[in-house]
Amino acid sequence: MISSPVPGRRALVRAVPGSFTCALQSRPTALNPELARSQHATYVAALEGAGYRVTLLAADESCPDCCFIEDTAVILDGVTLITRPGAPSRLPETPAVAAALSQEQPVVYMQAPATMDGGDVLRVGRWLFAGRTARTNAAGIDRLSAVAAEVGLEVVPVAVAGALHLKSLCTLAAPELIVAVAHRIDLATFRARGLRVLETDELAGGNVLALGEVTLVSADSPLTASALAADGVSVRSIAISEFHRADGALTCLSLRFGAPG
C-alpha cells in the first residue's frame, strides 16, 4: 500500500460549495453539502493514499457543480485543453481551474460554439475516446482532435445515448481493461483495438478510477468491485452517494496528472 507521494502523480480537486444543493441533476432530489464534503474528504484521502499530491482549489459558491472539476479540462501530454462545459451554468468554473493548471504545463482553450465536458474523454494509451453527448458537440471533439494530434494522440469519437457522459458508462479499470455498463454503449470500438471489456449490470459500476496500484470503485457497485477483484484488479470501494445524486461519479471529482485512466 502506497502512502507517500509518487513522483509525477498530482491531482487537482475542488471543494464542495454550500450551493451544491443547487447542482444540476437529471432527477431532482435533495442534496446534502455536508455529506458531500465528508465523502469528498474520503476521496481526497484515497488519492493521497495512492501516491497523489493533491491540490485543493477553493469552492466557488456561484458554481454549484464546481466540485465536478474533471469536466473543465482535458490533461494531455505536455498541454492541457481547457474545455467549454456544455451546461451554460458551468462555464464560469473554468478560469480558476485554468489558472491552477497553468502552473503545471501550458494550457490552450476551446472557443464557441465548441463545447466539451471532460467526463466525455476517456484516455487509454494513445487513444482518447470522446463521447458525443448533450454536453460535448462535434466542434468540441474537433478541437480536442487538433490539440491531441499535436502531441501524438488519436481521438476516437463514440456515440453516447441516454447517459450524461461517456465515462458515466465506461472507464479504464486497469491497463487495457475497460469496465462498461452492459448494453449501453458499442463495445466493438474498444474490442477492435485489442482492449478487454468487463461488463457490469450496475449503473454506478461503469465509472471507476484507476490510480495505478489501486482502482477506486463506488460503494454503490459492489458486484463490479467483486468482478474486478476476481479479474486481478486491486480495488477499493468508497462511498460517493451524494455525488451520484447529482449525476457525478469517481472520475469527475479530480483532474489527474500521471494517472493511467
Ligand code: CIR
Ligand atoms: C452536471 O450535471 O454537470 C453535474 N451535476 C455532474 C457532472 C458529473 N461529471 C462527470 O461525471 N464528469
